[in-house]
Amino acid sequence: MNRKTKYALISGLILFAIFCVRWYLIESALVPVETGTTIITDSDRAFFLPTSTTNQVVHHNTYSLSYSERHEQAEWVAYELKKSHLSSTNHKRPYFEIDKSVITEAAHWRNFKNSGYDKGHLCPAGDRRFSKEAHDETFLTSNISPQNHDFNSGIWNRLEQKVRYWARKYDGVFVITGGVLKGNMDAIGVEGVSVPNQFYKVLINRNNETTKMIAFLMPHKDSKKPLYEFVVSVDEVEALTGIDFFPKLDDAIEHNLEASNSYKGWSF
């Protein structure tokens, strides 16, 4: 073996080793990775983004998410719902696609086939009707969680409609939503997508001088109860999920608002 070949071989091995180590670090969530189709710079979305407990954040054009490889779904999905986003345009529902921006590989929709669970949107298609691109972007498997159909089309749907109502009434809200990926959960499909026992939504609205927030925590089952009975403090959702919701918000404001479970200022 000549010198040149030896050099090529060794440098190849080193590069391969680096690749393996990097992959291991990403897979075990030891280093943060940030990927996606867009770069968030200076916007409300960048400001209101929660922390990631899984170290894997993906930015799409109209929403961001933190992916949990272990549970094969997002631990949160975050997006702005502006008043101007609200639209009655109908789009054809496309097929769900695997989110290629998820490095550890997002789940295949086949996991949901015959599972008895809906492919429940986290960022609802109904919130992204202002363009075909935005609408289709919600049909990624990184944006869905297994949901009981009665829950999805029932109380969860009612909550999503309430969010649209507030977006119109209060000139936009920022939404963070997901399943609580804790405790003993059922799992579906070959890849074992976890079925959350609870789902949450955290909303914030900032207008001129005032900032207000509200959080909901719901058991994964349908209910006829009024929505306000599911209001909790943001602190409670944080304690449950380990997610820090508004790390960039002024500490004093953050502390007060997150401790409150009052829904004053949010009309039902």
Add this chain to the structure above:
DNA sequence: CTGCCGAGC
């Protein structure tokens, strides 16, 4: 609105 599924190509 939220979805699923079967027929037909």
Add this chain to the structure above:
DNA sequence: GCTCGGCAG
């Protein structure tokens, strides 16, 4: 495999 259209909560 994909698309259309019907059906259900």
